[in-house]
Amino acid sequence: MKRKFIVLTAVLLIAMLAGCAKKESPADRLAAYTKFWNDEKFTDMYTDYLSSGTKKTFDQNEFAERQEKLIEDLSIDDLEVTYKKPKEDAEWDEEQPAVFPIHIKMDTAAGPVEFDKDLTFIYEEQDEEKHWYADWDPSFIFPGLTATDTVQIQTTKAVRGKIFDRNGKPIAMNGIGYEAGIVPGKFTDAGKKADVAKLLNTTVEFIDKQLNQSWVQPDYFVPIGKVAKTDEALLAKLIEIPGMTYQETAMREYPYGASLAHLSGYIGPITAELLEKHKDAGYTETDLIGRQGLERILEDRLRGENGVGIYMKGPEAGSTPEKIAVKEAVDGEDITLTIDAxxxxxxxxxxxxxxxxxxxxxxxxxxxxxxxxxxxxxxxxxMLGISGERYKTLSEDPKQPLFNRFAAxxxxxxxxxxxxxxxxxxxxxxxxxxxxxxxxxxxxxxxxxxxxxxxxxxxxxxxxxxxxxxxxxxxxxxxxxxxxxxxxxxxxxxxxxxxxxxxxxxxxxxxxxxxxxxxxxxxxxxxxxxxxxxxxxxxxxxxxxxxxxxxxxxxxxxxxxxxxxxxxxxxxxxxxxxxxxxxxxxxxxxxxxxxxxxxxxxxxxxxxxxxxxxxxxxxxxxxxxxxxxxxxxxxxxxxxxxxxxxxxxxxxxxxxxxxxxxxxxxxxxxxxx
CATH class of the missing domain: 3.40.710.10 (DD-peptidase/beta-lactamase superfamily)
Structure with a gap:
C-alpha cells in the first residue's frame, strides 16, 4: 500500500512540473530558428523547426544542401536575418498562425541583396510533440524563387586598362592577334602534327584531343594555338602546312615590341603559385595576369573588376532570366607614362x-x-606561353636579353x-x-x-x-x-x-x-x-x-x-x-x-x-x-x-x-x- 502511494505521488509530481514548465511561444521558436539561419545550420532548421507541410513538399536536400551550395557558389557572406521582437505579454492562439515580418540581407558576389518577408509559424504535432513550426519555400532564399527555378551566375570580364606614352601612343593595348587552327578535311598529312605542335608550343596529344571533340566536322575550324599579330614569320610557316589557317582574335598587343619590353613587361597565364598568392582577389585558373614590368607592377590598376550577375530562370524553354543582383564590370584604368615611345x-x-x-x-x-x-x-x-626550348635559348644567350640593365x-x-x-x-x-x-x-x-x-x-x-x-x-x-x-x-x-x-x-x-x-x-x-x-x-x-x-x-x-x-x-x-x-x-x-x-x-x-x-x-x-x-x-x-x-x-x-x-x-x- 505504501509503495503504491509513493508511485502515485511521483506521477502527480511529474504532471505538476510538466504543467508548470513554460511552453515555448512562437517568439521563442522564431528566435531559435533565426539563430540557426544566421549560423547557416540548415540541417538543424529542417529537422527541428520546419512544418510537416514544408517537409512534405521539400526534402532535406532541397532545403539544406541547396542553400549550402548557393552560399558557396555565389560567395554569400554576412547572412543576417532580423525581426522586430514581439511584446513579452503577447498572446498566441494555437488555432491561428503566428506571422512575423522578417528582414533578410546578405552580401553576394554580385553585391548586396536584401528583402522583407513574412515568416509564418503554425502550431502542430510532430513525433508526438506539439510545437510551433515554420512554413518555408525557396522564396526565403531569394525573392520569387521557386523549387523549379535555377539560379545562375554570369561573369562579365572587365576590359584591361591600356598603357600609353606621353603622346597617347599605345605601349600595351587590347588589340588583335591570331588563333591558328586546323580544318580537318584539308589536313591530310597526319605526320605534320608534330610540325604544328613545335611551331605552336604544344603537343601532338593536345592536337588530337582538339580534333576529336564531338562538335568537329571536316570543314570546321579547330583552334590549336595563338599567334601574336607581330609574328608574321610564324604565321607564314603555319599556312605552308596544308589544312592550317588562322582567324583574328582579341589579344594584348605591345606595338613597340622589344624596345619597351623590359619596361612594359607582359601579361601571361596565371600560375598555381600566383593563384594561391591572389586567392582572395577573384582570379581563376584561366585568367591572365601581369607577369613582368609595368603589367605586373600596375596589375591592380590595369586589371579592373569583373562584373557579376545573379539571375533566376524558370524551367520553361526560352524563359527570360530574372535579375537577383548585378554588379557591373569596372574596366581597368588607362595609364599614361612620361615615356616618349x-x-x-x-x-x-x-x-x-x-x-x-x-x-x-x-x-x-x-x-x-x-x-x-x-x-x-x-x-x-x-604572353602566349614561351616554350621551354625557346626560354632556354634566351636565358643562355651570352648577351642576356632577359636581364633588365636599366634597373642595375x-x-x-x-x-x-x-x-x-x-x-x-x-x-x-x-x-x-x-x-x-x-x-x-x-x-x-x-x-x-x-x-x-x-x-x-x-x-x-x-x-x-x-x-x-x-x-x-x-x-x-x-x-x-x-x-x-x-x-x-x-x-x-x-x-x-x-x-x-x-x-x-x-x-x-x-x-x-x-x-x-x-x-x-x-x-x-x-x-x-x-x-x-x-x-x-x-x-x-x-x-x-x-x-x-x-x-x-x-x-x-x-x-x-x-x-x-x-x-x-x-x-x-x-x-x-x-x-x-x-x-x-x-x-x-x-x-x-x-x-x-x-x-x-x-x-x-x-x-x-x-x-x-x-x-x-x-x-x-x-x-x-x-x-x-x-x-x-x-x-x-x-x-x-x-x-x-x-x-x-x-x-x-x-x-x-x-x-x-x-x-x-x-x-x-x-x-x-
Missing part, C-alpha cells in the same frame, strides 16, 4: 643590338622619356667627371681656369701610395691642364688631384647631395648609385679612383642622366617621374651649382664634342654637348679587360632631353667614342625633318 624606339634601334642600356630625361621637368635595355625580347612570346648599376667611368667637377667648383677647391702641370702617363701623390698610380690615356694633352682641357682629354690625373684637394669629407658630402647612397625616388625599383660598398673612401687611392668613376663607385643609368640636370637648370635636380599625372619639377636636390659654375660646365661639355674624343657626336646641325666615359672591368692575370662605355649628352641649344647611354664590351670598338656614335644616331633620328 618613338624616342625610346629610336634609342633602342640606335644601340644596334649591343649589350647596354639607355635613359633619357627632360631636364626641365624631371620626366623620364626613355628607359630601355638592350638586347631585349618580344613580350608577345611570353655600373661603374660610370669618366662620365662622372662633370659631377666631380661640380662638387669641386661648389666647394671652392677647383678653380676652372687654374692650370696644373701634369707630365707622363701615370702619377702618384707620393711614395706612401706604394705601387698604386693613377693612369691617363692621353699624356699628349697640352699643359697647363685646366678644367676645360681636363674634360676634353678626360684626364684622370687632373680629377684625382682635384679630389685630393677637396678631401674625402667634402667629396663624399658633395656626391651625396647628387643622390649617391640613397634610394632613387622613382616609380620602379632601381639599384641605388653608390660611392663605395660601405659609403666611405678608405684611402687616398680609393678617393682618386672614385673621382673618375672607378673604384667601387656604381651608378644607375637613369640617375646618371638626372645628375646632369643641374648643369642645364643652374643647380636644380628633379625627381624622375614615370607617370604623366605625377607632378613635374619635384625638386630632389637644389643649389647644386651656381649659374657661373653651370655655365662653365655647359661650355666645357660642348667643347668635349667639338674638340675631344666624342667627335662622332659632332653633328653639323645639332650642337651636342656631353661627356664620354670608359670603365675598365679588371680581369685576372692573363685575361684581357672588358670596357664599358658611356656617353651622357644633350642638345646644347635646345636641351629637350638628356640622354645617358651605356654599352658593354667597347674595348675593341673605339671605346666610349663608339657610344657617342650610337647616341648621335638618336639625335639624327629625333631631329630628322
Amino acid at each position: 618613338d624616342l625610346q624606339k629610336k634609342t633602342y634601334d640606335a644601340m644596334r643590338g649591343e649589350t647596354g642600356t639607355a635613359a633619357a630625361v627632360d631636364p626641365l621637368t624631371g620626366e623620364t622619356l626613355v628607359l630601355t635595355s638592350s638586347p631585349s625580347f618580344d613580350p608577345a612570346e611570353f 648599376a655600373y661603374a660610370p667611368g669618366s662620365s662622372i667627371k662633370p659631377i666631380t667637377a661640380a662638387v669641386g667648383l661648389e666647394a671652392g677647391t677647383l678653380k676652372p681656369d687654374a692650370g696644373i702641370m701634369i707630365s707622363g702617363k701615370t702619377w702618384q701623390k707620393d711614395s706612401s701610395w706604394g705601387s698604386y698610380r693613377v693612369s691617363r690615356f692621353h699624356p699628349e694633352a697640352p699643359n697647363p691642364m685646366d678644367l676645360n682641357k681636363a674634360l676634353i682629354y678626360s684626364d684622370n690625373i687632373y680629377f684625382a688631384q682635384q679630389a685630393l684637394a677637396m678631401g674625402k669629407e667634402k667629396f663624399i658630402s658633395g656626391l651625396k647631395r647628387f643622390g649617391f647612397g640613397e634610394e632613387i625616388p622613382f616609380a620602379l625599383n632601381l639599384t641605388p648609385s653608390q660611392i663605395s660598398n660601405d659609403g666611405t673612401l678608405a684611402s687616398e687611392g680609393q678617393l682618386a679612383d672614385t673621382s673618375f668613376g672607378q673604384g667601387q663607385m656604381l651608378t644607375n643609368i637613369l640617375h646618371l642622366a638626372v645628375m646632369y640636370e643641374p648643369i642645364i637648370t643652374n643647380g636644380l635636380m628633379y625627381k624622375p617621374t614615370l607617370y604623366k599625372d605625377d607632378a613635374t619639377q619635384q625638386v630632389w636636390q637644389k643649389d647644386l651649382l651656381t649659374k657661373p659654375n653651370a655655365d662653365e660646365l655647359k661650355t666645357d661639355l660642348r667643347n668635349v664634342v667639338l674638340d675631344g674624343f666624342a667627335q662622332k657626336a659632332n653633328l653639323p646641325d645639332i650642337p651636342v654637348a656631353g661627356k664620354t666615359g670608359t670603365a675598365e672591368l679588371k680581369k685576372a692575370a692573363g685575361e684581357s679587360g672588358q670596357d664599358t662605355g658611356f656617353f651622357v649628352s644633350y642638345n646644347a641649344d635646345h636641351p629637350n632631353f638628356i640622354l645617358a647611354m651605356m654599352i658593354e664590351h667597347v674595348e675593341d670598338n673605339n671605346g666610349s667614342g663608339y657610344v657617342a656614335e650610337l647616341a648621335a644616331d638618336v639625335y639624327k633620328a629625333y631631329y630628322k625633318k
Whole structure:
C-alpha cells in the first residue's frame, strides 16, 4: 500500500512540473530558428523547426544542401536575418498562425541583396510533440524563387586598362592577334602534327584531343594555338602546312615590341603559385595576369573588376532570366607614362643590338622619356606561353636579353667627371681656369701610395691642364688631384647631395648609385679612383642622366617621374651649382664634342654637348679587360632631353667614342625633318 502511494505521488509530481514548465511561444521558436539561419545550420532548421507541410513538399536536400551550395557558389557572406521582437505579454492562439515580418540581407558576389518577408509559424504535432513550426519555400532564399527555378551566375570580364606614352601612343593595348587552327578535311598529312605542335608550343596529344571533340566536322575550324599579330614569320610557316589557317582574335598587343619590353613587361597565364598568392582577389585558373614590368607592377590598376550577375530562370524553354543582383564590370584604368615611345624606339634601334642600356630625361621637368635595355625580347612570346626550348635559348644567350640593365648599376667611368667637377667648383677647391702641370702617363701623390698610380690615356694633352682641357682629354690625373684637394669629407658630402647612397625616388625599383660598398673612401687611392668613376663607385643609368640636370637648370635636380599625372619639377636636390659654375660646365661639355674624343657626336646641325666615359672591368692575370662605355649628352641649344647611354664590351670598338656614335644616331633620328 505504501509503495503504491509513493508511485502515485511521483506521477502527480511529474504532471505538476510538466504543467508548470513554460511552453515555448512562437517568439521563442522564431528566435531559435533565426539563430540557426544566421549560423547557416540548415540541417538543424529542417529537422527541428520546419512544418510537416514544408517537409512534405521539400526534402532535406532541397532545403539544406541547396542553400549550402548557393552560399558557396555565389560567395554569400554576412547572412543576417532580423525581426522586430514581439511584446513579452503577447498572446498566441494555437488555432491561428503566428506571422512575423522578417528582414533578410546578405552580401553576394554580385553585391548586396536584401528583402522583407513574412515568416509564418503554425502550431502542430510532430513525433508526438506539439510545437510551433515554420512554413518555408525557396522564396526565403531569394525573392520569387521557386523549387523549379535555377539560379545562375554570369561573369562579365572587365576590359584591361591600356598603357600609353606621353603622346597617347599605345605601349600595351587590347588589340588583335591570331588563333591558328586546323580544318580537318584539308589536313591530310597526319605526320605534320608534330610540325604544328613545335611551331605552336604544344603537343601532338593536345592536337588530337582538339580534333576529336564531338562538335568537329571536316570543314570546321579547330583552334590549336595563338599567334601574336607581330609574328608574321610564324604565321607564314603555319599556312605552308596544308589544312592550317588562322582567324583574328582579341589579344594584348605591345606595338613597340622589344624596345619597351623590359619596361612594359607582359601579361601571361596565371600560375598555381600566383593563384594561391591572389586567392582572395577573384582570379581563376584561366585568367591572365601581369607577369613582368609595368603589367605586373600596375596589375591592380590595369586589371579592373569583373562584373557579376545573379539571375533566376524558370524551367520553361526560352524563359527570360530574372535579375537577383548585378554588379557591373569596372574596366581597368588607362595609364599614361612620361615615356616618349618613338624616342625610346629610336634609342633602342640606335644601340644596334649591343649589350647596354639607355635613359633619357627632360631636364626641365624631371620626366623620364626613355628607359630601355638592350638586347631585349618580344613580350608577345611570353604572353602566349614561351616554350621551354625557346626560354632556354634566351636565358643562355651570352648577351642576356632577359636581364633588365636599366634597373642595375655600373661603374660610370669618366662620365662622372662633370659631377666631380661640380662638387669641386661648389666647394671652392677647383678653380676652372687654374692650370696644373701634369707630365707622363701615370702619377702618384707620393711614395706612401706604394705601387698604386693613377693612369691617363692621353699624356699628349697640352699643359697647363685646366678644367676645360681636363674634360676634353678626360684626364684622370687632373680629377684625382682635384679630389685630393677637396678631401674625402667634402667629396663624399658633395656626391651625396647628387643622390649617391640613397634610394632613387622613382616609380620602379632601381639599384641605388653608390660611392663605395660601405659609403666611405678608405684611402687616398680609393678617393682618386672614385673621382673618375672607378673604384667601387656604381651608378644607375637613369640617375646618371638626372645628375646632369643641374648643369642645364643652374643647380636644380628633379625627381624622375614615370607617370604623366605625377607632378613635374619635384625638386630632389637644389643649389647644386651656381649659374657661373653651370655655365662653365655647359661650355666645357660642348667643347668635349667639338674638340675631344666624342667627335662622332659632332653633328653639323645639332650642337651636342656631353661627356664620354670608359670603365675598365679588371680581369685576372692573363685575361684581357672588358670596357664599358658611356656617353651622357644633350642638345646644347635646345636641351629637350638628356640622354645617358651605356654599352658593354667597347674595348675593341673605339671605346666610349663608339657610344657617342650610337647616341648621335638618336639625335639624327629625333631631329630628322
